[in-house]
Amino acid sequence: MGSRLVEQLGAHHVAGATATALADQIRALILDGRLTVGERLPSERSLALELRRSRSTITRAYGLLEADGYVSRVHGGSTRVTLPHAHAAPGTDAEDGAIDLSIASMDSTPGLYDATVRSLPRLAALRGTSGYSLRGLPELRDAVAQRFTERGAPTSADEIIITSGALNAVNLILAAIGRRGERALVEQPTFPHALEALHRHGYRPVPTPVDVDGWDTRHLTETLLSTRPHMAYLIPDFHNPTGATLGDEDRARVTATARNVGTHLIVDETTTELDIDRGWAPAPMAASGPNVITVGSMSKIAWGGMRIGWIRAERPLIARLLAVRPSFELGTALLEQCIAVELLSDMSALTAHVRDRLREGRAAVEAGVTAIPGFVVPRTPGGLSAWVDIGSPSSTALSLAARERGLILPPGPRFTTGGVLERRLRIPITLPPERTAEAMGRLSQAWQDVRGGTASRAEELRHAAVI
Structure with missing residues (x-):
């Protein structure tokens, strides 16, 4: 190897x-x-x-x-x-005006403050308890279960665990049922931190392609049948980073195939509620079979600072997760849980805010990117980002040049195994339009540097990592 x-x-x-x-x-x-x-x-x-x-x-x-x-x-x-220990080069420190496109996340929902105020009596009522919440507040588990039921996957509160974010949920699942040395099917591209979690738990990734037009479902199912992976990690709604959505028939087919070969499906629904104008809503993959383990979070629909996530799974697995969880944490913060109860009581307001912000962000990205010769912006009906085709395998070079322009921009291979997809960039549609316009201006300048051969070489990049 x-x-x-x-x-x-x-x-x-x-x-x-x-x-x-x-x-x-x-x-x-x-x-x-x-x-x-x-x-x-x-x-x-x-x-x-x-x-x-x-x-x-x-x-x-x-x-x-x-x-x-x-x-x-x-x-x-x-x-x-290692990393250089000297000060950052001018223009690359966040305090010097760098724009960070490595994080695709919006600022908080306007209702966050009011929800926090409304949550305080609920929090006060918990002062007589230990304060530890291994399974999660019953009210919040009820609210999450109700949302699954409304979307087409009947769920009860005892099939839900509240976690400290979706990535925390993934790590808890891997700690409970992971097997070092086994294969894990992953989409190519996918969420980088999920890849890192699988690697840390000793999995060998087996990629299956996804593009803006969707999945090669035949490749996906044939890979499941031929490699029989222990685990598969999928993002079926507004896939990060491509924005694609897996159709209902394909969901059922993938779930059935995984069940037949004994593969655990970890389905990440962090981006599920980020609809702009998709025009249809598929049923959750959890509705297709008991082998589906779903993770989700509040980070994209409310605020990244709210470290609230959840796991939906069959009751025997929930019991196994609860047995493992105390080995590395004793529950999720109560204040955030109380706030989440209030926010989830009005999902229509949350999703309306998300839709308006993402529509504005998408328009700003499209305007900026289409002005760069050779760049192609795909249709982006929702999600966090646009998966842009830059027309040549220059993504890493562009990422390095962008840092010299005060723009932190991960290249396409950051979202893959094996260093592929150099023609692609993930550009978030989550920033305010004016900030996005400034970022796109810097991106255009960096692209001119790359195409003109003036992008900085190694000697000029020695401090670029200290950001």
Whole structure:
């Protein structure tokens, strides 16, 4: 099995690359989080063998990274990822006006303050309890279950656990039923932090393609049948980052196939309520079979600062999750749960706010991106972002150039396994229009730098990671 570095690089992308270009590619992996601080990189000899390059080329590349502060090397020992300790270059620090497009999230709903005030008597009534909430407040579990039922998946409160966000929910599931060394089917592209969670729990990812036009359902089901993965992680509604939605018939087919081969389906519904003008609403995948484990959260419909999520699963699995949970946390904060009860009591107001904000953000992104020659914005009926085709495999180079323009923009490969999809960028539609317009102006300038060959090289990027 090859190293994780080469998997992230994509060996075909660095074939014939100079030492400087190879160092740039590794630096890009560090800058957007695909390689983590402290991670051990392959030795010079083993990396040279994997990439079929001379050892002197690898030595030179590692030397450039070390000089810039991106790796530390011990003679005769290991090479590990680090970050530069100097101050950030002008224009790249958030306080100096950088625009961060790595986070696709809106500011809080206008009703958050009033919901917080209304929640205080509920919180006060809990002062006589221990304050720990392993399963979650009954009222909140009722509200979440009711929403599933309204959408077509009859659910009771004892099939719900409240968590500290959707990613926390995924990690709890993996801690309870994960198996190191097993395969996990993942969409390509997908949510990067879910990939990281699967990797941390020892899974081997098996990708299946998704694009703005949707899934290759035949590939997905045939992959399930041929590889029989222990786990599959899917985002069927307003897929992050493509914005696609899986149809009802395909949902039933995928669920049935996974059930037949014994695959646990983790279905991420974090983006489900982010409808702008899709025009139809599929039933939850949870309605299709007992092997579906659904996670969701309040972060995209209310505010990212509200760390409230949930898991919907069959009762035996709920019991297993509750048995494991105390090993790393004792429940979810009560104040946030009380606020969530109030917010979920008026979903129509929440979704109306989301729809208006996303429509404005989409229009601003479309206006800015279509002004850049060669860029194509797909139809985006909802979700967090536009999955933009930039017309050439230059996403990583553009991401690096954008940092020099004060724009933090993860490249397409950040959302993949194997360093692919260099023609793509995920651009959030969640920022206010005026902020988006400024971001698109910087993106256009960065693209001119890339196309004109003036994008900064390694020597000029040494402080770009400290943001």
